[in-house]
Amino acid sequence: AQRVTQPEKLLSVFKGAPVELKCNYSYSGSPELFWYVQYSRQRLQLLLRHISRESIKGFTADLNKGETSFHLKKPFAQEEDSAMYYCALSAMRHGSSNTGKLIFGQGTTLQVKP
Amino acid sequence: AAGVIQSPRHLIKEKRETATLKCYPIPRHDTVYWYQQGPGQDPQFLISFYEKMQSDKGSIPDRFSAQQFSDYHSELNMSSLELGDSALYFCASSPRTGLGIYEISSGANVLTFGAGSRLTVL
Numbered sequence: 001a002q003r004v005t006q007p008e009k010l011l012s013v014f015k016g017a018p019v020e021l022k023c024n025y026s027y028s029g030s031p032e033l034f035w036y037v038q039y040s041r042q043r044l045q046l047l048l049r050h051i052s053r054e055s056i057k058g059f060t061a062d063l064n065k066g067e068t069s070f071h072l073k074k075p076f077a078q079e080e081d082s083a084m085y086y087c088a089l090s091a092m093r094h095g096s097s098n099t100g101k102l103i104f105g106q107g108t109t110l111q112v113k114p
Numbered sequence: 115a116a117g118v119i120q121s122p123r124h125l126i127k128e129k130r131e132t133a134t135l136k137c138y139p140i141p142r143h144d145t146v147y148w149y150q151q152g153p154g155q156d157p158q159f160l161i162s163f164y165e166k167m168q169s170d171k172g173s174i175p176d177r178f179s180a181q182q183f184s185d186y187h188s189e190l191n192m193s194s195l196e197l198g199d200s201a202l203y204f205c206a207s208s209p210r211t212g213l214g215i216y217e218i219s220s221g222a223n224v225l226t227f228g229a230g231s232r233l234t235v236l
Contacts, residue, residue, distance in 0.1 A: 034224075036227075042229070043204070043227050043228060043229045043230060044157070044204065044206075044227040045227070046224055046225075046226070049224065086156060086157070100145060100147075100162070100208055100225070101147055101159050101162055101170050101172070102147075102157075102159070102206075102225055103159070104156040104157050104158075105156060106155075106156045107156050
């Protein structure tokens with residue numbers, strides 16, 4: 001079964017401190033992993049996806065298949081990073097059996113204090 | 115750029131009433147997904163449609179039904195509302211399914227979410 005686990009409900013750091021939001025997944029096939037962010041009273045927005053291997057707003061995430069993890073990292077947190085972060089998994093959509101739906105983790109609230 | 119449009123943004127209903135939520139996907143997106151997010155909960159997948167046919171089904175109650183129309187917009191119909199149905203209902207859209215690796219790497223399978231419809235059942 002597909003499952004995404006974010007062990008921390010809340011992560012509170014000071015501005016300028018490094019941040020790591022943990023995400024572990026369970027999936028037997030080829031997963032595609034995403035991080036979505038939800039700022040206060042706003043819609044879910046894509047932050048980054050593992051397949052593009054990019055850095056967005058200073059955030060990076062590396063897919064570790066051995067540890068089945070996709071942790072989100074940022075070396076220096078900013079106050080505007082405060083938001084809810086969701087890790088999500090989708091089956092690779094090459095094939096008619098894959099519908100592209102996302103399975104979300106429980107979410108981690110990142111609170112960056114001044 | 116046009117985004118996913120959901121209406122209404124807020125809806126207040128009483129127990130046992132019915133409600134209909136609408137979702138207008140991004141132009142040329144033919145796949146629509148519905149999610150339910152309860153207070154303090156992660157988004158739970160309800161149902162999805164591809165080319166006007168149901169493509170996947172999640173934890174959608176039997177009291178709920180949905181469909182996708184010829185213009186690709188989708189409606190979620192909820193009947194016999196219960197207090198526990200109070201939640202934020204998100205719609206998301208993406209381009210067509212059944213893609214190859216090239217399309218996946220280009221971002222064609224990324225879901226774009228609407229702002230949500232907040233349903234309160236009293």
